[in-house]
Each structure stands twice: as structure tokens, then as C-alpha cells.
Amino acid sequence: xxxxxxxxxxxxxxxxxxxxxxxxxxxxxxxxxxxxxxxxxxxxxxxxxxxxxxxxxxxxxxxxxxxxxxxxxxxxxxxxxxxxxxxxxxxxxxxxxxxxxxxxxxxxxxxxxxxxxxxxxxxxxxxxxxxxxxxxxxxxxxxxxxxxxxxxxxxxxxxxxxxxxxxxxxxxxxxxxxxxxxxxxxxxxxxxxxxxxx
Numbered sequence: 001x002x003x004x005x006x007x008x009x010x011x012x013x014x015x016x017x018x019x020x021x022x023x024x025x026x027x028x029x030x031x032x033x034x035x036x037x038x039x040x041x042x043x044x045x046x047x048x049x050x051x052x053x054x055x056x057x058x059x060x061x062x063x064x065x066x067x068x069x070x071x072x073x074x075x076x077x078x079x080x081x082x083x084x085x086x087x088x089x090x091x092x093x094x095x096x097x098x099x100x101x102x103x104x105x106x107x108x109x110x111x112x113x114x115x116x117x118x119x120x121x122x123x124x125x126x127x128x129x130x131x132x133x134x135x136x137x138x139x140x141x142x143x144x145x146x147x148x149x150x151x152x153x154x155x156x157x158x159x160x161x162x163x164x165x166x167x168x169x170x171x172x173x174x175x176x177x178x179x180x181x182x183x184x185x186x187x188x189x190x191x192x193x194x195x196x197x198x
Contacts, residue, residue, distance in 0.1 A: 012050025020182030064129035073174025135159025
């Protein structure tokens with residue numbers, strides 16, 4: 001993509017055009033490692049969602065996109081992701097809740113994953129943004145790409161490992177869903193105050 005200063009590698013089937021990126025999530029696909037774990041009562045890890053990833057330049061960056069999903073089944077989602085390895089990653093999702101409402105959800109994996117619901121989205125799409133600030137990351141969401149709500153501020157590891165960033169299409173409980181990412185932007189500009197809504 002001309003908007004991104006790095007190449008992308010796909011798992012699953014993606015279409016990249018001048019208008020953005022689309023994918024159909026695979027049936028029963030996700031990126032999730034239950035904190036209950038296979039030794040407990042939780043499900044086995046799932047790392048089979050369609051991804052489109054590349055290696056951003058070193059240093060601070062901001063990656064954003066408007067995300068829309070043709071929701072069908074619980075936990076259908078389109079997401080932005082930062083990926084270190086299959087046990088260390090974080091994703092910011094536009095996801096279909098068990099109450100059949102579109103929500104902003106974040107998940108961070110450090111060996112196992114957590115799962116944190118943020119807020120219901122009143123609309124058919126949402127703007128999502130990942131920012132790297134030194135070794136930390138900030139997740140933000142917006143209804144208009146102007147005013148940004150802080151979703152999460154965190155670190156994945158010690159920051160020394162190579163990182164990839166990109167896009168995810170998932171359908172953990174269903175037969176697939178169609179996901180769109182448009183207005184994709186990338187900047188190497190350092191984000192300022194993560195809580196000032198800019």
C-alpha cells in the first residue's frame with residue numbers, strides 16, 4: 001500500500017485497492033490465547049485468523065484506519081494488531097459482542113491473553129489507531145478521526161524484539177465475515193499526550 005512505508009505479508013485472502021483493504025475472515029478463526037488455558041477450562045489457543053502484517057520502521061509510529069465489519073456471529077471482528085511472536089502481541093478490535101452490539105475491544109498477550117471490552121459503537125464503523133511510544137503502545141478509538149478516546153496504554157515485552165504491525169479479520173464462532181479497512185494512514189510522528197483526545 002502506498003500509505004504504508006513497509007511491505008505486507010498475508011495469511012488468508014486479502015484485497016488491497018486504492019480504496020483500502022478488504023478480507024473475508026476464515027470460519028472459526030481468531031487470535032486468542034485464553035488465560036484459563038488448555039490445562040484449565042478454557043479453549044485451546046487459536047492463532048489462525050487472517051492477517052496482513054509488515055515491519056514498520058524503527059522508532060515511534062502511528063497506524064490508523066477506519067474499520068467496518070459485516071457482523072454475523074459473536075466475536076466477528078476487524079482489528080489492528082502489533083505482533084512480536086505467537087505469545088506476545090496486542091490487537092485493537094471492532095467486534096460483535098454477545099449482546100449483538102458492535103464494540104471496541106482490546107486484547108494483549110504476554111504468554112496468555114487478556115480480554116477487555118471498552119465501549120459500544122453507535123454506528124457501522126469506527127476509527128482505530130495504534131501508536132508506538134518508545135517501548136510502549138497506546139490504543140485509541142474515534143467516531144470521526146478527530147477526537148480520540150484512549151482505550152489502553154501498555155507494553156508487550158522489553159521492546160528489544162522486532163515488531164510487525166497490520167490488520168486482522170476474525171470469526172471465532174461463525175462461518176466468516178467481511179471486513180473493510182479504509183482511510184489507512186501511517187506516520188512516524190511521535191504521539192503527544194495520550195489522554196488529550198488528539
